[in-house]
Amino acid sequence: MSSRPPLPQRLARRLLPFSRSRKQPAQEMPAFAVRPEDIQTLDGPASFRSALLTLIKQARRRIVLVALYLQDDDAGREVLEALAAAHKANPTLDIEVYVDWHRARRGLIGKAASEGNAAMYREYATQHGDAVKVYGVPVQNRELFGVLHLKGFVIDDDVLYSGASINDVYLVKHGRYRLDRYHRIHHAGLADSMVRFAKHHLAESEAVTRLDQRPLPSTRDLQAPIRHLRRTLQHAHYTTPHAALKEGDVAVTPLVGFGRSANQLNDALLMLLRSAQKRVVIFTPYFNLPRQVRAVLGHLLGRGCVIDIMVGDKTANDFYIPPEEPFRKIGLLPYLYENNLRRFARNHRAHMLRGQLNLWLWRDGGNSYHLKGLLIDDEMALITGNNLNPRAWALDLENGLLLRDPSHRLTAQHEAEWAALRRHATRLDDYHALDNPRHYPADVRTLLRRLRRVRLDRLLNRLL
Structure with a gap:
């Protein structure tokens, strides 16, 4: 007989009021010192899509994209094609994509059952080899209990940050759009910190699996690694210095939250x-x-x-x-x-x-x-x-x-x-x-x- 508590009890544990913790004033928090001219607010989804594709084309060292999902539709394929083309032009380019494990392996809500976006990732891997590595991150055993909701695209020393994922409507591919906020920050230290978090806390976890390769394990097979990943993420943070601000500088602190x-x-x-x-x-x-x-x-x-x-x-x-x-x-x-x-x-x-x-x-x-x-x-x-x-x-x-x-x-x-x-x-x-x-x-x-x-x-x- 299973020793796990019943579903309502497990839900209650995750959703009951939170313990108190000391709140650190913003002025005391570690931060990167960024010049204001290196922070840009983009004016809409079309500018966001243009910036993303331009940065991918110009990439020289690394591309790390983290989002809830990269959809099997025209916009998703456009981004994957751009990533593959960037790698072909520069084979030393390191390209990694992190998406939620559960979301990538199912079809859209209300649509017919399918293998989800993972089928597209395998299709591109067959065509382009190991150019683009796509990782599925299961932060919980079930999607109901929480998903990978980290955001941020790092391309060389640029951070393109938005709550948007990658699909037709987020990238206004066919006229209709889903509006979000869009910011571009150019700062090597901030970019390094966000890449380091993805590689250390996500890619190195036994729970995180390549979605572009077969065979895929079942979520049940990953339950022990998922529990370990969850415990690790509850104490994870971005590596951030206490940089001294010069006149006019903006203090930028990357924050992560789980649990x-x-x-x-x-x-x-x-x-x-x-x-x-x-x-x-x-x-x-x-x-x-x-x-x-x-x-x-x-x-x-x-x-x-x-x-x-x-x-x-x-x-x-x-x-x-x-x-x-x-x-x-x-x-x-x-x-x-x-x-x-x-x-x-x-x-x-x-x-x-x-x-x-x-x-x-x-x-x-x-x-x-x-x-x-x-x-x-x-x-x-x-x-x-x-x-x-x-x-x-x-949960997320x-x-x-x-x-x-x-x-x-x-x-x-x-x-x-x-x-x-x-x-x-x-x-x-x-x-x-x-x-x-x-x-x-x-x-x-x-x-x-x-x-x-x-x-x-x-x-x-x-x-x-």
Whole structure:
């Protein structure tokens, strides 16, 4: 008989409140000193795709791409073709791609069963040999319990950072796009640190397997190595110096977070929020804030801080299904997130009425919204792939870059990004501006009632 505790108990262990840990002030955190002219905010997915392909073509020493997935579609194949061409032009070029193990071995949700993106990786390996090494990283035994959600593309000494993965919609290959944030940082030390983390903590793990080669082990065969990898990642961090800042320099600290306790990224995120004096801007694609974040926001509102939160309209959610199309259960998610936002807006109605809390809904035609991160006053920013939800907080392997800008050299970039985003966003006057659940499609109302009857909606919010 198995000695493992039952599934509900294992879920509870991973999702219960977190232990307290000392919060290190941003000014004391190790950081790379980066000149502001070496930090660039790209203006959209087309610029991101162009920068990625250009950097790949110009690469001389190394390319390390880390993302949730590299999709078997036109954009994914375009990137793989570019990587193979770069290696052919320069056979000494070291090229590694890290993606989530579970996500790479299944088809898309709602589509027919398939071997997933791994079949494409093997196809390219057959054509191009060992030019591009693709690794599958299983941070948990099941995708439900967490995935590789690290982000960051390192090409020579450039770091191209976004919450985006690689597929047609993220790279706006056919007109439709999924909007994220996009930054390019040129700094050899930062690039070295991110590459070192991938090679040491991921590639050297027995749990991490080449997806472009056969035979692939089963996840069951990897359970012991996965447990070891999980323990290692809970204490992993980027190698970062305490560099002295010159006048005008920006301090950049790479952060990693995994697990519900001693999570460096979570601690830094809460520290940033608590340090806010006047203004906070939050980007999140799925409104499902962890309890600790909601509590800090309440304290900030109580002492007069102005908070802007931008989320996607439910129709700009990846899983939204128009009412005229056949409903699938996955289509419930946008309505769950809208319900969370409606409750939050109702609870803070007074702050909204006096303009201290501004909730923004982003929508641009049939495109979708995937932004994450923070802007704090005029000095600090967090660019990250972390969705600011309980799943990111406790289950997924996440990272981010903390930017501390005491000379305010990046303020113009941040303000330009914020202004561009508001062009497709509407500020909510009141929670009544959001759809009432009584007006949801019939299938959605029925499923919501069933979930609430057994309180499964609360568990879903913990896992989503």
